[in-house]
Amino acid sequence: MAPIVSIDRLTKTYGNGFEALKGIDLDIEEGEILALLGPNGAGKTTLISIICGLVNPGSGKVMVAGHDVVKDFRATRALIGLVPQELTTDMFETVWNTVSFSRGVHGKKPDPALIESILKDLSLWEKKDNTLRELSGGMKRRVLIAKALAHEPKILFLDEPTAGVDVNLRREMWQVVERLRENGVTIILTTHYIEEAEEIADRVGVINGGRLLLVEEKRALMQKLGRKQLRLELSEPLTALPDSLALYNLTLADDGTALVHEYQGEEGQGSIASLLATLAAEDIHFRDLSTRQSSLEDIFVALVGEKA
């Protein structure tokens, strides 16, 4: 199946000479959830803004469902819903009017039944006659999504959907995103919360300094780059490692009371059985063991050198 968004050698240099994007190639498949991770200033918003037709690209090409975002702006914009970080509409307007108005802005005929189903899906139906200022922060965020969905887009961009919200609300937003995906909407989100990408994304793209450092299926990424650690609490402290253990990536920790074995992804797993056998042969016993797998956050820090 052809990708729903196809980005080819995209660059962007702003008027002041700043190179915000330095050649991005990326295909986004229909129906997937792609999380774009990157530190401040990485170029995420610039990239999204170009796909949405809000910022002109430098060189390169962006196609949405087979249409060029510059030449066919109307066609591509109609397919896209953009959920910004903040609500900028009239706080004295009702939920119903705000969402209905968004549909009109895109030149679509009124469809009260559709607006009703969007508001119900987002648990906003009871609040349809309330003004925006009467809503909680979480409800306001859901209104942003409802607005972006009102013209029935096939692709939804969420810019930092859970920035500054509490844990419960974050989980609630994740459920909303999951339901949208079940309805066939392709979702691209930017986030500073690695946990968010870890939780809901199918694929993760890491952007830094205007370049896409990698884009990979989340599970494959964690398998490939995730480091694992096995820690053995020794029954008797060791002063040095016996030569027979030199083959393994081992360190003595905590004054010789613990042995730490580091290995990468799947490849190192076979070594554990032989390590344990060697320990037994050396008469080295342990009273407890624990394992730890590096998270997407660790992987990200290793790639980018700082936190998202």
Ligand SMILES: Nc1ncnc2c1ncn2[C@@H]1O[C@H](COP(=O)(O)OP(=O)(O)OP(=O)(O)O)[C@@H](O)[C@H]1O
């Ligand atoms: N209109 C502009 N003129 C000049 N430089 C800009 C403009 N907009 C953005 N930039 C610069 O381009 C770079 C990328 O910005 P962008 O907003 O795309 O990053 P981001 O990854 O979305 O960051 P954040 O996570 O902080 O939102 C930044 O260094 C920013 O200062």
